[in-house]
Amino acid sequence: MSKSFDPIGWEDIFTEEALLVEELVASGDFAFLNQSKIRIALENKILSWEKYSTWIQKNNEYLAINTDLNDLQIKKLQQKYEENKKTFSHYGIWSNDLIAVEMWDEQLIILGLIPTEKLLSISNAIFVLCPAEILNQIVQLEQSHHEIITDPETNSEKSSLTKTSNILEFDPLITKPTELNFSSITADLQKNETTQTAFSIWNLVDKNHLDNTDIARKHFDAFVVLKIIDDQTEIYKMDDDLAKEEINQGLFIYNLKMDNPFSKVLKNQTTQSVNLSELGLVILDFKYASITPLKLGNEILGFYVGFKISETSMDDENTLEDISFKNAA
Numbered sequence: 283m284s285k286s287f288d289p290i291g292w293e294d295i296f297t298e299e300a301l302l303v304e305e306l307v308a309s310g311d312f313a314f315l316n317q318s319k320i321r322i323a324l325e326n327k328i329l330s331w332e333k334y335s336t337w338i339q340k341n342n343e344y345l346a347i348n349t350d351l352n353d354l355q356i357k358k359l360q361q362k363y364e365e366n367k368k369t370f371s372h373y374g375i376w377s378n379d380l381i382a383v384e385m386w387d388e389q390l391i392i393l394g395l396i397p398t399e400k401l402l403s404i405s406n407a408i409f410v411l412c413p414a415e416i417l418n419q420i421v422q423l424e425q426s427h428h429e430i431i432t433d434p435e436t437n438s439e440k441s442s443l444t445k446t447s448n449i450l451e452f453d454p455l456i457t458k459p460t461e462l463n464f465s466s467i468t469a470d471l472q473k474n475e476t477t478q479t480a481f482s483i484w485n486l487v488d489k490n491h492l493d494n495t496d497i498a499r500k501h502f503d504a505f506v507v508l509k510i511i512d513d514q515t516e517i518y519k520m521d522d523d524l525a526k527e528e529i530n531q532g533l534f535i536y537n538l539k540m541d542n543p544f545s546k547v548l549k550n551q552t553t554q555s556v557n558l559s560e561l562g563l564v565i566l567d568f569k570y571a572s573i574t575p576l577k578l579g580n581e582i583l584g585f586y587v588g589f590k591i592s593e594t595s596m597d598d599e600n601t602l603e604d605i606s607f608k609n610a611a
Contacts, residue, residue, distance in 0.1 A: 292320060292329075292396070295337060298579040299329040305486055305609075318379050320395050325414050335411055338396070346411040347393065359383060359393075359420050375400045381417060393417060483578050484509070486609045487519065494586075494605045495521045501598045502588030503568060506534065507576070509584040510548075513538045518584060533563060547573050548582050553603055555594040570594045574602035576609065 293300035303319050306326070314322055323329040335346055351359075362384045370382035370390070380394035380401065390404060393412040401407055487494075487507060498505035499521060507519040515538065517531045538545045543556045553574040558565070568589040576584040586602045588594075 292323075292334065292338070296323075296329055296334070299323055302328050302483070302578075309486070309489055318377075318395070321379055321414050324395065331413050338411060344397075344409055344411050347413075347416060349413055349416070351416065356416070356419050359416075360422070363420050373400075373404070378417065378421065379414075381421060383420075393420070483576070483583060483609065484518075487576070490609055491519050494609070497601060497605060498586075498588050501601045502572070502590050504565070504589040506587045506589075507584060508534055508544075508587060510538065510582065515544055515585065527566065529565060533565065536561075543573055544585060547575055547585065551575055551577070551580070551582060553599045555599060558589075565589060567591055572599050572602055574599065574606050576606055 300319070300323070303323050306322060306328075307314055307319070317325075320329075320334075324331055324334060331349070338344065339346055363381055366382060366384050367376075369385075370376070373382070375398060376382060379396065380392065380398065383391045383393055385391070389406050389408045392401060392407055392409050393416075394401075394409065395412070395414060395417070397409045401409065491507070495505050504524045505521045506517060506524065508515040509518040510516075515534055515536045517534045536542050536544045538548055543554055543560060547554050553572060555570065555572045558569055558571055561571075563571075568591055570590045570593050572588045572590075572594045574586050575582040576586055586606055588598060588602055590598070
């Protein structure tokens with residue numbers, strides 16, 4: 283195992299993702315109770331496994347388990363874990379994020395999401411990066427039956443570990459560290475990751491909608507949340523009073539590839555106030571609106587919009603920006 287683990291943690295590298303995890307933890311949801319922040323980030327797709335594993339392997343040269351294991355391979359790991367968990371319990375460092383599998387060639391084989399300082403102090407430890415979903419499947423053996431695992435091709439037991447060119451590898455479970463340069467991750471990967479993490483942003487919008495509405499209605503006569511889908515805006519949430527008016531939701535659909543106030547906010551990433559006549563929008567007796575972006579990092583996923591009968595002010599705009607920051611910092 284590499285003993286030169288970078289003291290810079292994942293939260294210092296993936297700052298936007300770490301802030302979102304903090305928001306989820308602060309929400310008080312019992313689903314996140316007793317879970318590590320890195321597990322919350324990965325299991326909730328806030329931080330993609332590909333991006334995280336590329337970074338940690340590049341900086342520490344860890345081995346990594348393949349993510350496409352079949353049932354037989356999972357059962358082999360389950361069996362090793364069940365056979366040895368009591369043997370290694372005296373180390374006192376194990377958790378759902380870090381498990382010992384077996385002692386092989388006088389090396390303690392550890393699977394986990396991230397190494398700990400105590401693990402790094404074990405001189406014969408071999409840390410193997412492993413996704414949370416595989417860790418979950420391995421420890422589930424505690425509630426299942428015991429069985430002898432055999433190779434279907436040879437009808438005999440096959441060792442989980444082999445040694446090739448002085449590099450430990452699960453055969454064929456573990457791969458060498460990736461050579462991908464973290465800084466060269468493509469725009470396509472980043473776009474895909476944004477799509478994966480966006481759902482957590484909308485969870486926060488849902489949870490905070492009543493509070494956000496109360497804050498917005500102190501400055502505006504109506505409040506709505508728009509979501510960007512296929513380069514156009516669609517209504518996502520509106521305050522209860524406005525919803526009772528049964529307004530045609532098609533009025534809120536705007537093509538972001540065309541010239542309009544929403545596309546300008548998207549381009550400039552700043553709040554803008556408009557006269558509704560500019561939008562060709564007629565909603566009750568409202569005359570003005572303020573629009574602020576709903577962001578994930580630098581990516582705009584939607585808009586907060588406040589409507590007023592009277593002209594908007596800087597204080598009104600600041601109110602929407604505060605709401606946006608709270609939900610998608």
